[in-house]
Amino acid sequence: MPQTATDTPDVPLANRKGILEALVGLSILVSLAGVVMPIVGGEIAGSRVEQAQADMLHIVNGLHAYTDDTLFLPTGIRGRTNVSWLYGPGELPQANPFAAGGEARPLSDVLLSDAMGGPGWQGPYLEELQPDPWGRAYLVNVDGLIDARESAMVLSAGPNGICETSAHASFAAGDDVVLPIR
Secondary structure (H helix, E strand, O other): OOOOOOOOOOOOOOHHHHHHHHHHHHHHHHHHHHHHHHHHHHHHHHHHHHHHHHHHHHHHHHHHHHHHHHHOOOOHHHOOHHHHEEEEEOOOEOOOOOOOHHHEEOHHHHHHOOOOOHOOOOOOOOOOHHHHOEEEOOOEEEEEHHOOOOEEEEEOOOOOOOOOOOOOOOOOOOEEEEOOOO
């Protein structure tokens, strides 16, 4: 009897076995991907946190060198205390806990140029400033250097881009990455 368009052609047994083996192999690969991807994703996330910590350590070291050379805290031009926080390049994170404190200046005014330090400035104290690994600006609470009620720190808002750490905190909240300035 001739086949019509709605009839299913007979597939030889050997071809069916090959199709079945291919489907089993594909399902094994999909299962392995389900196991491997979270591990790889976790390693990538961990490496971003490590990069943020390394960047923040460079910023802290640069701030210490600035203070040693200029004999001023990075709280304003030539030791004034009108600057509450500094920010690096990149998009500013949401819910900045330091913004309520007062005036802000670019971190580059301290670490890359003598805009705040005056004649004692011996920088640049970093080769360059970059956004955090998630593309946002690092924030530095310099108010904590002169106000004992606040914590001097460098902060990255982490993967979610929202600052969850308060200016008074001694440790990071949420997925923020924090390094105290001591």
